[in-house]
Amino acid sequence: MSSSSTLPANPLTRPLAARPGAVTLFAQCLVDTFYPEVAEAVVTIFARLGMAVDCPPEQTCCGQPAFNAGYRRQARAAARHFIEVFENAGDIVCPSGSCVHMVRHGYAELFADDPGWLARSRRVAERTFELTEYLVDVLGVTDLGARCEATLTYHDSCHLLRGLGIERQPRALIGAVRGAHLVEMEDADRCCGFGGTFAVHYPEISTAMTAEKVDHIVASGAEAVVGCDVSCLMNIEGVIRRRRLNIRAIHIARLLAAGCREDLWHA
Amino acid sequence: MHKLDPRRYRQTARTAIGDPVLQGALANLQHRLKTATAEAYQALAEGPGLRQIAHDIRRRAIGNLDTLLSELAERITQNGGRVFFAADADEAVTHCLDIARRHGVKLAVKGKSMVTEEIGLNPALAAAGIEPVETDLGEYIVQLAGERPSHIIAPAVHKTRRQIGELFARKLGIAFTDDPPTLTLAARRALREKFLAADMGISGVNLACAETGHMAVLSNEGNIRMSTTLPRVHVAFMGMERIAHRLVDHDILIRLLCRGASAQKMAGYVSYIGGPARPGQSDGPQEFHLIIVDNGRSRILADQTFREILYCIRCAACLNVCPVYGKIGGYPYGFAYSGPVGAVVTPLMTGINRAADLCQGETLCGACRQACPVDIDIPRMLLALRAKLAAGDRDWDVVPAHPAEARLFDFWAWIMGRRRRYDAALSAARLLQRLLPRENGLLRRLPPPLSGWTESRDMPPVAPQSFLQRKRKRGK
Numbered sequence: 105m106s107s108s109s110t111l112p113a114n115p116l117t118r119p120l121a122a123r124p125g126a127v128t129l130f131a132q133c134l135v136d137t138f139y140p141e142v143a144e145a146v147v148t149i150f151a152r153l154g155m156a157v158d159c160p161p162e163q164t165c166c167g168q169p170a171f172n173a174g175y176r177r178q179a180r181a182a183a184r185h186f187i188e189v190f191e192n193a194g195d196i197v198c199p200s201g202s203c204v205h206m207v208r209h210g211y212a213e214l215f216a217d218d219p220g221w222l223a224r225s226r227r228v229a230e231r232t233f234e235l236t237e238y239l240v241d242v243l244g245v246t247d248l249g250a251r252c253e254a255t256l257t258y259h260d261s262c263h264l265l266r267g268l269g270i271e272r273q274p275r276a277l278i279g280a281v282r283g284a285h286l287v288e289m290e291d292a293d294r295c296c297g298f299g300g301t302f303a304v305h306y307p308e309i310s311t312a313m314t315a316e317k318v319d320h321i322v323a324s325g326a327e328a329v330v331g332c333d334v335s336c337l338m339n340i341e342g343v344i345r346r347r348r349l350n351i352r353a354i355h356i357a358r359l360l361a362a363g364c365r366e367d368l369w370h371a
Numbered sequence: 372m373h374k375l376d377p378r379r380y381r382q383t384a385r386t387a388i389g390d391p392v393l394q395g396a397l398a399n400l401q402h403r404l405k406t407a408t409a410e411a412y413q414a415l416a417e418g419p420g421l422r423q424i425a426h427d428i429r430r431r432a433i434g435n436l437d438t439l440l441s442e443l444a445e446r447i448t449q450n451g452g453r454v455f456f457a458a459d460a461d462e463a464v465t466h467c468l469d470i471a472r473r474h475g476v477k478l479a480v481k482g483k484s485m486v487t488e489e490i491g492l493n494p495a496l497a498a499a500g501i502e503p504v505e506t507d508l509g510e511y512i513v514q515l516a517g518e519r520p521s522h523i524i525a526p527a528v529h530k531t532r533r534q535i536g537e538l539f540a541r542k543l544g545i546a547f548t549d550d551p552p553t554l555t556l557a558a559r560r561a562l563r564e565k566f567l568a569a570d571m572g573i574s575g576v577n578l579a580c581a582e583t584g585h586m587a588v589l590s591n592e593g594n595i596r597m598s599t600t601l602p603r604v605h606v607a608f609m610g611m612e613r614i615a616h617r618l619v620d621h622d623i624l625i626r627l628l629c630r631g632a633s634a635q636k637m638a639g640y641v642s643y644i645g646g647p648a649r650p651g652q653s654d655g656p657q658e659f660h661l662i663i664v665d666n667g668r669s670r671i672l673a674d675q676t677f678r679e680i681l682y683c684i685r686c687a688a689c690l691n692v693c694p695v696y697g698k699i700g701g702y703p704y705g706f707a708y709s710g711p712v713g714a715v716v717t718p719l720m721t722g723i724n725r726a727a728d729l730c731q732g733e734t735l736c737g738a739c740r741q742a743c744p745v746d747i748d749i750p751r752m753l754l755a756l757r758a759k760l761a762a763g764d765r766d767w768d769v770v771p772a773h774p775a776e777a778r779l780f781d782f783w784a785w786i787m788g789r790r791r792r793y794d795a796a797l798s799a800a801r802l803l804q805r806l807l808p809r810e811n812g813l814l815r816r817l818p819p820p821l822s823g824w825t826e827s828r829d830m831p832p833v834a835p836q837s838f839l840q841r842k843r844k845r846g847k
Contacts, residue, residue: 133787136839137834137837138832138833138834139831139834140837144838159842161790161839162789163790164786164787164789165787165793167787170780170783170784172735173757173776174756174762175762175776175777175780176761178781178783182783182788213751262737263737266738266741267737294738295736295738299733302732302733302734303828304820304822304823305731306381306731306732306823307823307826308381308385308826309695309699310823312388313695313697313698313734314827316698339828341831342813342828342830345811345829346827
């Protein structure tokens with residue numbers, strides 16, 4: 105895809121001296137509930153950069169599951185809670201492209217008829233960043249000192265790639281991991297078939313899509329697929345494990361926090 | 372004949388997924404066109420940004436649809452053509468049948484037209500004793516097979532050359548072959564006779580031009596040119612949104628249409644038709660009729676949320692990239708229009724509740740928008756349709772589609788409103804998941820309403836401690 109090469113340099117990039125001492129973490133409900141180690145990895149990454157991570161204890165969900173399923177009243181309730189929890193934070197970092205997309209673009213749709221909440225949501229949205237975007241574009245860092253001897257392939261998640269235009273940042277970060285060899289799979293940018301409630305309502309269609317994704321991962325020869333959204337990874341891994349394949353699905357934060365291959369393979 | 376009905380979405384989709392021939396054909400189509408179309412946009416002299424300019428051209432045209440259509444009608448009438456505004460499918464079909472009866476038409480040759488599929492013209496013609504013959508090769512194949520088009524631009528994409536060979540042997544009485552040039556020649560020979568014998572030519576309209584009073588029709592086979600010039604009468608059907616203001620708009624839109632449809636710089640044949648043959652002209656029909664079809668489009672136009680779908684120029688680029696269409700093909704959408712555009716248009720034209728599966732059966736991946744030559748935000752409209760299904764909507768006569776699911780989301784919203792409740796929900800889930808079968812640490816089977824997930828996938832269990840619970844413990 106060529107969109108990344110035409111993107112202008114990010115005006116947000118801050119010189120080293122202007123880096124904030126801390127970021128605020130929105131863990132994402134799926135990470136918090138099913139993959140706490142991913143949030144731990146985010147904390148490790150920022151610790152290496154000398155930055156503290158603040159985690160508002162009241163955080164829950166951005167509201168995306170309800171929004172995508174059409175339940176806007178219910179989504180607004182969760183979104184208002186999110187805004188109240190995060191509106192006094194500094195830079196908010198989230199290890200999920202689809203949640204950041206929700207905050208940046210979904211809230212505008214959700215609060216289109218509510219100027220007060222719309223303005224509040226905008227102020228939060230302006231300071232909410234996806235993890236790889238924050239590292240590469242805002243902090244200007246690609247090498248986090250990680251090491252992992254493995255052949256890896258990268259899955260572009262939909263909202264991250266087409267919604268936020270984030271494509272080169274994760275690849276640059278993976279490229280800087282010592283020992284890691286990145287191989288591109290066919291159709292890396294094609295949806296994995298998750299789609300929230302879609303996966304539950306239309307399991308046949310969903311898994312037909314996931315099967316294609318897993319076939320491409322296998323064909324790439326990679327030992328693990330890396331992604332920026334645990335939703336996709338949970339879906340892909342669900343099929344990988346059902347098929348008893350010896351391939352890992354790894355969130356990029358864990359890769360970037362890894363000191364060696366064993367950190368990811370025997371965790 | 373396939374029974375097309377969006378209420379059979381899941382069922383038809385399942386059949387499609389289980390059909391290896393279809394799976395191969397769809398993969399081949401998408402593989403061929405996805406990259407080629409993206410490259411064709413890149414190769415535009417103005418760059419892919421032309422899509423946004425085209426979007427604005429379409430927005431302005433749809434915003435001024437009333438004046439543009441009356442300008443078009445006036446010019447066509449001045450040129451000796453006749454224009455009829457059909458409020459619905461019935462009116463459009465009846466008007467065409469009236470014209471046919473007046474001229475004693477027995478045989479009508481047709482250029483490819485999705486709007487005639489939409490209004491059900493072919494069965495109506497046949498019922499009136501008029502033989503409609505599709506002359507686009509793909510449409511001809513589908514018609515011979517007694518099927519319906521499964522793709523807007525490539526109607527017979529679901530058929531292999533072997534199947535077509537068998538079909539032609541049976542229907543055209545030729546010796547079996549699966550050699551495409553030989554098959555094409557056989558169709559050409561059969562169609563040539565029809566062209567010469569036809570009393571009426573029927574076509575669609577790719578894009579009309581208000582300023583000049585013409586309508587552009589595109590093809591790669593020359594069949595539309597034959598259908599619109601050889602018979603005595605030409606009837607053109609046009610969805611009322613298919614118009615641009617100026618000829619310079621056509622330059623942009625038609626270049627994008629050809630790239631979006633087939634990664635071509637330009638279709639093989641582009642005709643501009645503005646009326647019947649003039650006195651002294653040797654080519655062209657004696658009578659020219661344009662039937663402008665509303666059939667629910669005014670209602671879409673009146674709703675700011677969905678008006679954008681009328682910008683569509685029916686190129687099918689969204690079908691060629693959609694990962695869902697790539698698995699299920701065109702039939703599950705249950706109407707003339709399939710793929711992402713069908714998922715928005717069909718509910719709006721045939722009933723949102725009736726086509727609920729179309730609104731919900733996508734992942735919102737955004738590939739359609741990225742491929743759209745006029746940059747239509749299809750995911751936004753799918754979300755808006757889902758919102759109507761969730762809460763009901765009086766303007767669109769929608770009743771809440773899933774009251775039980777709505778209550779679940781009410782409960783979900785209540786939980787998400789306080790961390791305390793969220794933590795309690797996690798504790799409850801941890802207790803409940805003890806009852807579920809596990810393998811290698813993953814859950815094998817989930818109870819309803821989540822059972823769909825584990826039909827073919829494992830699921831990670833809720834972690835013994837959430838990240839925030841771990842933090843809290845450490846903080847103490």
